[in-house]
Amino acid sequence: MAITADHIRDKLTKELAAVHVDVEDTSPNRCAASYKVLVVSSQFEGKSLLQRHRLVNTCLAEELKEIHAFEQKTLTPEQWEKQKAQ
């Protein structure tokens, strides 16, 4: 499976019904495949940071086996709007 930013973006959007997904390939900064993602989904409502991150981890379980470093930010649509307004 070729892991690409697009692949990750599509998977997150589909499985988490995300309204917005940013995927940044941070591999050039490191020695191996690394990604930084921002996921905005109403599925995160009422969930703790840990629960949200686990949702994302589960969604990308296969990919994470091959990814070396992974950063993520998880927001609800409301938090996302607030952040954009800042």
Next chain:
Amino acid sequence: MNSLIRNTARCLRSGAAVYIPRQADGRVWTSSARFLCAAADIQKALGDIVQKDKVVVFMKGTPAQPMCGFSNAVVQILRMHGVDDYASYNVLEDSELREGVKAFSNWPTIPQVYFSGEFVGGCDILLQMHQNGDMVEELKKLGISSSLLEAEKESK
């Protein structure tokens, strides 16, 4: 304080590990101490390890010399809150520990932080907890008074 976060973030982006002078010594997972070889034994050992100390960190390198930007960020955040006495385990010393802790926590990356035997998260989560004030609260629950709280009181 914010400049430290920015600097750490810059280190993360550049992928550089920053040498920080010795603060927390931490308990070290030495090969001689590890007499278990089987994967199941490691799981059980990890179960004991995370219960043994209030704050436990699995990281790359040591608090005195982190070997990864994300692990360094965790060390710095804990240091900013005055948490110097914690158990830290260097996964670079032991590949079975490295894989074992990922299976144990069901978490794909290092560093990993435990408070009172409960998995808290990795660098992202700790950073957000630090920024939104949750870190001070969580440390309070552990009976640890964050030094940032003291600093805040003094500045008022």
